[in-house]
Amino acid sequence: MSETPTPAAPHGELVIRTIAMPADTNPAGDIFGGWMLTQMDLGAAIIAKNLSRSRVTTVAVDGMAFLNPVYVGDIVNCYATVVKVGRTSMRIDVEAWVQRGKDGTFLRVTEGVFTYVAINEHGRPHPVHRDR
Numbered sequence: 001m002s003e004t005p006t007p008a009a010p011h012g013e014l015v016i017r018t019i020a021m022p023a024d025t026n027p028a029g030d031i032f033g034g035w036m037l038t039q040m041d042l043g044a045a046i047i048a049k050n051l052s053r054s055r056v057t058t059v060a061v062d063g064m065a066f067l068n069p070v071y072v073g074d075i076v077n078c079y080a081t082v083v084k085v086g087r088t089s090m091r092i093d094v095e096a097w098v099q100r101g102k103d104g105t106f107l108r109v110t111e112g113v114f115t116y117v118a119i120n121e122h123g124r125p126h127p128v129h130r131d132r
């Protein structure tokens with residue numbers, strides 16, 4: 001299968017770096033899309049949590065695209081960029097890239113936009129910037 005053309009370099013802050021393991025595969029031996037989505041969600045949540053200095057919850061995932069397969073042994077890197085801060089919500093663009101094989105080929109594998117809401121101790125939305 002041919003690989004989807006990939007831009008030269010990732011955008012955003014490196015938020016997750018891990019290795020795809022055999023336990024994360026589907027029956028065909030490739031990495032589950034759901035595992036990739038989890039890594040991206042965790043990485044973007046770190047940004048949202050730091051930005052709002054509070055608990056956050058994922059309210060939406062848009063434009064999720066699986067561009068290239070991920071294989072066991074790939075080094076998975078997630079990069080996140082804040083694209084919009086609302087009153088209580090934050091939209092964060094996430095790209096995942098892998099480093100593969102002995103030559104460390106760098107390939108973009110997934111992308112998506114994750115929206116978080118800053119929440120209080122009762123799980124209800126509160127402003128991202130509570131001091132304004």
Ligand SMILES: CC(C)(COP(=O)(O)OP(=O)(O)OC[C@H]1O[C@@H](n2cnc3c(N)ncnc32)[C@H](O)[C@@H]1OP(=O)(O)O)[C@@H](O)C(=O)NCCC(=O)NCCS
Nearest residue numbers: 057058059060085086087088089090115117119123124125
């Ligand atoms: C997130 C949650 C607290 C929001 O509660 P709510 O009563 O819908 O709150 P609001 O209508 O005031 O919306 C809060 C913010 O979220 C945004 N929002 C709500 N639904 C959205 C959606 N589907 N997509 C994008 N943004 C959304 C609103 O625009 C608002 O943003 P703003 O304050 O920046 O303008 C509530 O929907 C919830 O608890 N959802 C479950 C979250 C969860 O369990 N996630 C993990 C899934 S396993």
